[in-house]
Amino acid sequence: MSTDAGDLEKARAQEADTTGQEEDQKAAERAVQEQAKMTDIFSWQHLQYTVEVAEGSRRLLDDVSGYVVPGKLTALMGESGAGKTTLLNVLAQRTDTGVVLGDRFVNGQALPADFQAQTYATLVIGQDLLLTLSI
DSSP, rough: OOOHHHHHHHHHHHHHHHHHHHHHHHHHHHHHHSSOOOOOOOEEEEEEEEEEEEEEEEEEEEEEEEEOOTSSOOOOOOOOOOHHHHHHHHTTTTTOEEEEEEEEEEEEOOTTHHHHHHHHOOOOOOOOOOOOOOO
């Protein structure tokens, strides 16, 4: 095989590879465009969560309201013991004890009966990290 023929073969292979990458990129862009846009807004108003303790009852959440919208990053932040995990568990209907009062909505409508089955929430628990640097 001559050098010119080898160069021509390499150029054709590179062109085919580039064309394949462009087709993959276009297919990915079409898939994203065809994907249904999420538009549901989840909101809650006047949430209260009370549990029984040895001394009587204790209100862990008191008159909590808020909302989350698709396409936006929502961060729930607060100091240790502020009730972040408790709020997330109440919102996802993952409480086995206590009494939950207040309203939860999807697009202004009461939650469907199968809301818990439809909920796939992930809770990332932050850990305090203390580093010691010695020089």
